[in-house]
Amino acid sequence: MNxxxxxxxxxxxxxxxxxxxxxAAALTLRNSGLAVPAPVPLRAVIDTAAEVTCIxxxxxxxxxxxxxxxxxxxxxxLPALGGLMLNSEYAMSVTLxxxxxxxxxxLVLRNLPVLEQTLGPLGYQALLGRDxxxxxxxxxxxxxxxxxxxx
Amino acid sequence: xxxxxxxSPTLExxxxxxxxxxxxxxxxxAEGQEGRFALIKGDQLLSIWDTFDDACQAGHELFPMGTVFxxxxxxxxxxxxxxxxxxxxxxxx
Numbered sequence: 001m002n003x004x005x006x007x008x009x010x011x012x013x014x015x016x017x018x019x020x021x022x023x024a025a026a027l028t029l030r031n032s033g034l035a036v037p038a039p040v041p042l043r044a045v046i047d048t049a050a051e052v053t054c055i056x057x058x059x060x061x062x063x064x065x066x067x068x069x070x071x072x073x074x075x076x077x078l079p080a081l082g083g084l085m086l087n088s089e090y091a092m093s094v095t096l097x098x099x100x101x102x103x104x105x106x107l108v109l110r111n112l113p114v115l116e117q118t119l120g121p122l123g124y125q126a127l128l129g130r131d132x133x134x135x136x137x138x139x140x141x142x143x144x145x146x147x148x149x150x151x
Numbered sequence: 152x153x154x155x156x157x158x159s160p161t162l163e164x165x166x167x168x169x170x171x172x173x174x175x176x177x178x179x180x181a182e183g184q185e186g187r188f189a190l191i192k193g194d195q196l197l198s199i200w201d202t203f204d205d206a207c208q209a210g211h212e213l214f215p216m217g218t219v220f221x222x223x224x225x226x227x228x229x230x231x232x233x234x235x236x237x238x239x240x241x242x243x244x
Contacts, residue, residue: 024204024208024211025211025216028211028216029216032215034216066216067217069164069217069218069219069220070164070165070219071203071207071222072203072221072222072223072224073162073165073169073221073223075156075228075229075232082157083155083157084156084157085156085157085158085159086156086157086158086159086162086232087159087161087162088159088162088164088165091203091207111204111207113203116161
């Protein structure tokens with residue numbers, strides 16, 4: 001199991017993630033001789049109240065332009081965004097970047113359904129929800145203002 | 152579902168597929184298909200799959216990249232949602 005620590009700041013427990021097309025969508029593009037968009041780095045807040053991971057509209061834009069489309073709708077509880085929401089999902093690849101910089105220590109989820117939301121003004125571009133946390137151990141140490149994440 | 156539900160404008164892209172899903176959902180549930188995944192394009196239910204990945208793969212094989220289709224889990228809870236009028240299937244006259 002890989003473990004990493006980070007500070008808790010005014011926005012909460014923030015981590016670095018990379019988003020890219022799902023493995024299936026990238027394969028479809030390659031088989032068609034089309035370019036696959038490069039991964040996009042984002043700051044993400046760990047949100048234990050969010051059922052589903054959310055990504056900012058602008059961050060998703062290059063992937064939508066490359067042909068990523070919504071594949072299903074979901075009823076999700078997102079208290080930070082107003083409560084129960086019926087929204088459409090994209091299947092994306094999401095990589096939780098380990099602070100060591102060692103790519104082999106990253107958590108890679110190659111076909112994760114994510115919701116599109118406008119998050120830009122909040123200071124981070126993604127909410128990491130319980131769909132990602134179910135692969136992790138998460139300890140929030142409010143006294144020392146640090147968190148631990150293991151996966 | 153007593154709490155209010157917000158309907159995202161992004162659902163509009165899938166409106167035709169959602170109408171088809173809601174039209175077919177009672178029959179699929181009656182056939183015991185709950186938990187499986189319906190592949191839907193426009194007003195047609197194309198096939199039923201065991202996993203989301205299988206349904207998506209079937210859709211990718213059928214349609215070019217960027218084509219709208221739905222790979223939706225068959226769930227009874229969506230029958231109880233207060234869907235806006237434009238998503239509800241028209242009743243036969």
